[in-house]
Structures are given as structure tokens and as C-alpha cells.
Amino acid sequence: MATSAPLLDVQGVTIQYKTAEQLVTATWQVGFQVDRTDRLVLLGPSGCGKSTILKAVGGYLTPADGRITLDGRTISGPGPDRMMVFQETDQLLPWKTVRQNVAFALTASRKASQNEADEQAMAAIRTVKLEKFADAYPHTLSGGMKQRVAIARCLAMKPEIVLMDEPFAALDALTRQQMQEELLELWNRSKFTMIFVTHSIEEAILLGNRIVLLSPHPGQVKEILDVDLDDPANRFHGRFNDLRDTIHRVLFHDLGDYVI
Amino acid sequence: MSLETTFTTGVGERTQLSQSRPSDQAIAEIARPLSLAEKIWNQSLVRKGLILVLLAAAWQLYAARLNNPLMFPTFSDTAIAFWHAFAQGGLGSRVLVSVKILLTGYIIGIFLATVLAALANGTRLGNDLLEVLTAMFNPLPAIALLPVALLWFGLGNGSITFVLIHAVLWPVALSTHSGFASISNTTRMVGRNYGLTGLPYVVKILIPAAFPSILTGLKNGWAFAWRTLIAAELVFGVSSGSGGIGWFIYENKNQLEIAYVFAGLLTVIGIGVTMDSLFRLLEQRTVNRWGMKF
Numbered sequence: 001m002a003t004s005a006p007l008l009d010v011q012g013v014t015i016q017y018k019t020a021e022q023l024v025t026a027t028w029q030v031g032f033q034v035d036r037t038d039r040l041v042l043l044g045p046s047g048c049g050k051s052t053i054l055k056a057v058g059g060y061l062t063p064a065d066g067r068i069t070l071d072g073r074t075i076s077g078p079g080p081d082r083m084m085v086f087q088e089t090d091q092l093l094p095w096k097t098v099r100q101n102v103a104f105a106l107t108a109s110r111k112a113s114q115n116e117a118d119e120q121a122m123a124a125i126r127t128v129k130l131e132k133f134a135d136a137y138p139h140t141l142s143g144g145m146k147q148r149v150a151i152a153r154c155l156a157m158k159p160e161i162v163l164m165d166e167p168f169a170a171l172d173a174l175t176r177q178q179m180q181e182e183l184l185e186l187w188n189r190s191k192f193t194m195i196f197v198t199h200s201i202e203e204a205i206l207l208g209n210r211i212v213l214l215s216p217h218p219g220q221v222k223e224i225l226d227v228d229l230d231d232p233a234n235r236f237h238g239r240f241n242d243l244r245d246t247i248h249r250v251l252f253h254d255l256g257d258y259v260i
Numbered sequence: 261m262s263l264e265t266t267f268t269t270g271v272g273e274r275t276q277l278s279q280s281r282p283s284d285q286a287i288a289e290i291a292r293p294l295s296l297a298e299k300i301w302n303q304s305l306v307r308k309g310l311i312l313v314l315l316a317a318a319w320q321l322y323a324a325r326l327n328n329p330l331m332f333p334t335f336s337d338t339a340i341a342f343w344h345a346f347a348q349g350g351l352g353s354r355v356l357v358s359v360k361i362l363l364t365g366y367i368i369g370i371f372l373a374t375v376l377a378a379l380a381n382g383t384r385l386g387n388d389l390l391e392v393l394t395a396m397f398n399p400l401p402a403i404a405l406l407p408v409a410l411l412w413f414g415l416g417n418g419s420i421t422f423v424l425i426h427a428v429l430w431p432v433a434l435s436t437h438s439g440f441a442s443i444s445n446t447t448r449m450v451g452r453n454y455g456l457t458g459l460p461y462v463v464k465i466l467i468p469a470a471f472p473s474i475l476t477g478l479k480n481g482w483a484f485a486w487r488t489l490i491a492a493e494l495v496f497g498v499s500s501g502s503g504g505i506g507w508f509i510y511e512n513k514n515q516l517e518i519a520y521v522f523a524g525l526l527t528v529i530g531i532g533v534t535m536d537s538l539f540r541l542l543e544q545r546t547v548n549r550w551g552m553k554f
Contacts, residue, residue, distance in 0.1 A: 060449060078452040088446045094550045095468045108454040108464060139551025 005072070006033035007193055008057065008161055013066035015052050026052040027219035029066070032212050034161065037191045041208030043198060045251065049219025050197045054165050057195065058084050070160060080109035083159040087166040089146045092138040092153075098125060099134040102153045111157060124156035125149070127186065144175040151183065155192065162194035168203070180206055201247050205240060213250050223250050333519040341519035342526060349520070351508060355527060358504030361417055362489050365424025369481065372425065373432035378462050381440045394434045402427035402488040406495060420492050427488040428481040435480065439473025440466055472547045479539050486535070490528055 015027045027049035034040045042050040055061045057068055059078040068075045070082065083105075085091070092101050102121035106112040112120060125134050128148040138146055147167055154162055168176045180203060187194070196207050204211050205227055213222045227243065300306055316335050323334040333341070345351035376393070379386035402423045409419040443466060451465035467474065493506025503511070505524055512520035547553050 058449075058453070060452070078449070078455070080453065080455050082453075084449065084453050086446050086449070088444070090444050091446050091450050093447070093450070093465075093468070094552050095471065095546070104464075105454055108451075108456055108460070110455075137550055 007036050007071060008034040009069045011067045013056060013063045013068060015056055015061055016064045025218040030219060030221055032221060032224060034193060034195060036193050039187060039194055039196065039207055039209045041196045041198060041204040041211045042214060043204040043211050044214030045199060045216050047216035048214035050214055051165055054163050054195060054197050058082055058163050080111065080157055081160045082163055083154040083157050085150045085154050085164045085167045087169050089143050089170060091150050092146055094138050097135050097137055098130060098149050101149060102156050105153050105157055120156050124152040128152040143171050144179060147179060162192050164194060164196045166197050183207065201244050205243050213247060330516060330518055333522055337519040338522040338526065342523035345520055345523050351527060354505050354508045358489060358493065361420050362424065362485055365421045366428050366485050369425045369428025370432055373429050373436055376433045377436035377440055380437050381466065390433060390437055394430050398430040398434060403491050406492055420489065423488055423492055424485050427484040431484060432477040432481040435473050435477025436470060439470030442473065443469045472552050475543060475547060482535060486532060
């Protein structure tokens, strides 16, 4: 696919974790590659280990087997070169205003001095159209606004790769659709690389240029699909429906009659 | 006639309208400024002040009828004694002595508690250490350690400081610890995502995230320390020459200057109330403002 070496290389990653009684294998020999400016979606039902893989890429989990490399370096812990956006709306620090939240990310990771950070933070907040709320505390914002701030914070950091863990799952349907479109708009503007985790087939087709389909218990790669829609935002496109059917078939094939 | 027209037409016309249609008048009154009396009564300070005045009046009346200044001096006698004690009797310097020792013990106690809680957050052994120590020492009244403290540090500020540290350390460590434990996994992951580790991680992420709980601990620690200090000073405190408020109270009781004893007690109450409002202010400026109140 890509001629140069991939930005992120996930090779044969098996992740296990211990509960009080047993050792659970969350993912088994998962492998995929992410090139620069890719929008890679990890899609699968719950229990397929998609969030687990994302956390391993984030450096929060160490694989029991396999390797994850970013730009050729093996990932050994969390770092600001891989910014996470979480599903939970408590990912903003409640004791900091919107602007401080974004600026703090820059100063804490030593990416910018205080003055530079303030400026860059405001610029990032403007891109998500929240400049009116720059001095508001997070608890006064709606769920969608909080997620926008989290995205602004993430993009202000200019990370190598953006890791999104179902960031819109907790939002209402209308806000969710709006956020999806805004995210695509942001991508069109700055062409960042991202991995996006979701369990929504539509969201995956809408946001991804490639989709990794995972099956559960333990999580394994079933198929990697390229999305080749000329107008991804058009949900009523014929090709959109074809893709959705294909994904549906792949994901639920094993379950057979189980699915109604 | 719509609501809008009642607003836009002239005053005279509106009166006429409201006469013909009384329901319009009721709706038209969307916002009416409160009367001055209502505004004043809405101030909690005013209401509480009134309660204080009533209490003082009751005290004055009862003590005057009792007419036994040795047992229960009147409010006015106490107020005069208070004034004299501050003007000439050096009550001010006594207060300073007490507050200075208190702050020393309080600050050292908080520092140790933070170290202990940070250790407990980082390691499992540290966690066990904190749990064992707080389980043992938190129920032990600080004043019970005074005899041992006297043995080790002699008669003086060293002993009081030791006892104060004990009074502050455990409640603050306990609430800081539970505050750290209640920090969400997401918040921790966000902090580590910025590459924060070690002390910067504790100071910039854990402490503010646990602040509601820490503040409760600080309040409790303060209350314990203040009571312990006055109690300890009642036992001794003469060695340092002047002694604190506790000693002031004890001294005056021995000299049967009961009005001065009451003046001393009022001072203790006054400082307690002041600190309480300072904590409340701090709470408004931080936890309430951040929407982190439990």
C-alpha cells in the first residue's frame, strides 16, 4: 500500500490481563499498520479488545507478545507524541478553564513556554469554535463542548498520532453527527494521523479511510477494509450501504442464526 | 391585548388595562426589585449577626440577674475585660504565641501527611504502611501523647508542636489518601499522557484532582489541632515566658479573674470562627468554582 515505512506498526500483539481469578487474553496476534495522515478505524463488537489495543498504542499497557513501534521506536510508555481523546467527559481537568486545559497540556509536556502555550491554546480553541468559552470551567460545558475541547487540546499538541477511544459514544445522536462532521473538517484542514475506536459501523465508514474489523474473545483481526467513498459525509450513498453490508456480514458471519 | 402591548404603552394606559384585566397585571410583573428590608434579610451575615446580638442580650440579662461575677460574669464585664486584656494585658501577644505554634505544627503535619499519602499512592507497601499507621494512631487522642512528649522534648514548644503534628498528620493523611484513591482512571491517564511522572505528576495532577477530599482533611486537621493546642496550653505553657491563650485562661482562673477567663474563651471561639470562614472562602474559590463539590 504505502511505499515508505509505516508510521505506526502493530505486529502480532497479544495482550493479556489478570483479574482476581484468571489470566484473560484480550487480544490475540493483532497486526496492522498506520501510515501518515491515515484515519484508521478499529471496529468491532464489545469484547473485541479495540480499546485495549488503543491503550497499548498509548503506552498504558504492555503487550505480552508482539511489538508496537512508532516511527521505528518501540513504545515503552505514555507520552505526548500519542495524544488520547477518551470517551469519558471527565478527561478535562476540572480545576482548569478551557484555555488553561489546552495550555497546560503544552507546558506540562514541555512543548511550549507559558506565553506560547496560551497563544497556541487559543488558536486551537478557535478551530473548534469555542473561543467564547475559553475562560469557562469544564463543568459548565455540555458533553459535546467538552469533547471538542479534548480534541482541541489533542490537536494543539501536534502529536505524531491521535488516539480516539469512542470519543462520541456518550453524546446524543444529533451532537454526535455534528461532531463527526467537524472532525472530518479538522482532518481536511490539518491532515493528522489518527486511530479511531468505535463500535458503530456508520461512524467507522464515515470517519475512516481504512477499517480494521475485529472479532471478540479474544480480539483478532478479521479483515482490513479500504474505504473509497468520494463523499464520505453522504450517508445515503449507494457505496456507503454496500460497505455497511459487507462489514455487517464479516462481523456477524460466525454468529450465523444468532443475529436477527 | 397581548403582553407586549402592556409593556410598550404609556403608564397611564397600562393602569387602565390592568384595571380592566387583572390577570394581565399579574403576568406583567415578571421582575420586581426586592424591597430594602427583604434584601437585608437575605444576607446570612445579617441574620447570624442578629442571633449573636440576641445571645449576648440573653447572656447579659441572665448574668445580671444571677449577680455572681465569680461564677458567671456579665457580657459587658467580659467585653470590658476583653478590651483591657488586648489593650494592656497582652492577650494579643498570647494569641500570636498560640497561632505561631499552631501553624508550625499544622504545616509540618500537612507536609508529612502529603509525603505519606503520595508514597501510599505510588506503592502497595506504602499503601499498607499508611493504612496500618492511620488505623493505629488516628483514634489516639493527641493530648494523650502529652506526657510522653514532655518526657522527650521537655516543658515547652517542642512538646506542643509534637502533639500538634500528631493531631494533624493522621486525619489529613487519611483524607488525602482517600482523595487520591478516588481519582478517576481517565484523569490519571490524561496526566501520564502529558509525560508527567513523579513529583510533577503528584503536584500538578493528583493533588488538585483530590483537592475536595484534601480540603476536608485540612479543615478536620485544623479543628483537631486548635482543640489540642488549647488543651495542651491549659496543662502547661508557662515555660516559654508568656504562654498562649490556653495558659492565659488557666492563669486568670487561678487569680479568680473570671471575666478574663471568659474573654480568653471568646478569643478562642473568635479565632475558630475566623478560620472556619477562611476555609469556606477557600472552598468557594476552588471546589465550588471547579464544580468538584461532592
